[in-house]
Amino acid sequence: MKAIQDLYAAEYAHCFGCGPRNAGGHHLKSYVDGDRTIAHFTAEACYSGGVPNQLYGGMIASLLDCHGTASAAAFLNQQRGRTPELGLPRCVTASLRIDFKRPAPLETQLTITGALQSIDRRKVWVALHLHAGEQLCATGEMLAIELQEPAQS
Numbered sequence: 001m002k003a004i005q006d007l008y009a010a011e012y013a014h015c016f017g018c019g020p021r022n023a024g025g026h027h028l029k030s031y032v033d034g035d036r037t038i039a040h041f042t043a044e045a046c047y048s049g050g051v052p053n054q055l056y057g058g059m060i061a062s063l064l065d066c067h068g069t070a071s072a073a074a075f076l077n078q079q080r081g082r083t084p085e086l087g088l089p090r091c092v093t094a095s096l097r098i099d100f101k102r103p104a105p106l107e108t109q110l111t112i113t114g115a116l117q118s119i120d121r122r123k124v125w126v127a128l129h130l131h132a133g134e135q136l137c138a139t140g141e142m143l144a145i146e147l148q149e150p151a152q153s
């Protein structure tokens with residue numbers, strides 16, 4: 001199965017967190033998994049926060065940011081009955097609230113999931129969870145908004 005990010009059009013594929021065309025980026029890959037979305041990521045030791053073996057909060061935000069917008073695009077597509085191969089909506093983060101529940105470890109596989117909360121036209125609310133094994137480390141609530149197409153001349 002293709003990752004959602006691998007369906008982004010070339011001009012939208014340079015995101016630092018998940019763009020396939022950003023050589024220096026993190027290349028997060030998100031997948032549709034039934035009625036939710038899922039991604040896995042293992043952070044290298046250099047992404048340490050201020051406490052030993054504790055992942056930097058900005059990296060957690062980055063993972064939720066990229067997974068959330070990919071999830072929003074996939075959920076909008078599903079609502080519209082479109083297959084991803086026909087093109088994805090272009091969603092950006094309008095707001096992202098994060099609760100850091102427990103430290104997330106370095107050099108350990110993390111699992112990020114997304115679930116659709118609701119859709120109102122271009123607005124998509126996504127619930128996000130980040131786990132290390134069974135441990136819930138962070139939750140997020142995102143409002144993603146579909147970009148409007150530029151006016152045709």
Ligand SMILES: CCCCC/C=C\C/C=C\C/C=C\C/C=C\CCCC(=O)SCCNC(=O)CCNC(=O)[C@H](O)C(C)(C)COP(=O)(O)OP(=O)(O)OC[C@H]1O[C@@H](n2cnc3c(N)ncnc32)[C@H](O)[C@@H]1OP(=O)(O)O
Nearest residue numbers: 007008009012015069087088089090091092093094095145
């Ligand atoms: C095989 C072909 C495949 C084709 C694939 C094509 C595309 C691929 C898909 C996606 C790729 C795109 C990007 C993916 C890459 C990386 C993503 C990583 C995530 C990010 O890193 S992303 C960067 C950070 N992100 C920003 O840089 C956003 C800056 N911002 C803006 O660009 C505007 O702000 C925008 C566009 C968000 C809205 O602007 P706008 O002019 O379009 O719309 P407007 O302002 O009218 O808002 C409309 C309705 O949302 C409500 N609303 C707005 N903001 C709200 C808020 N904060 N809280 C609550 N409600 C809010 C309004 O109240 C109104 O509500 P209502 O309609 O009910 O009145």
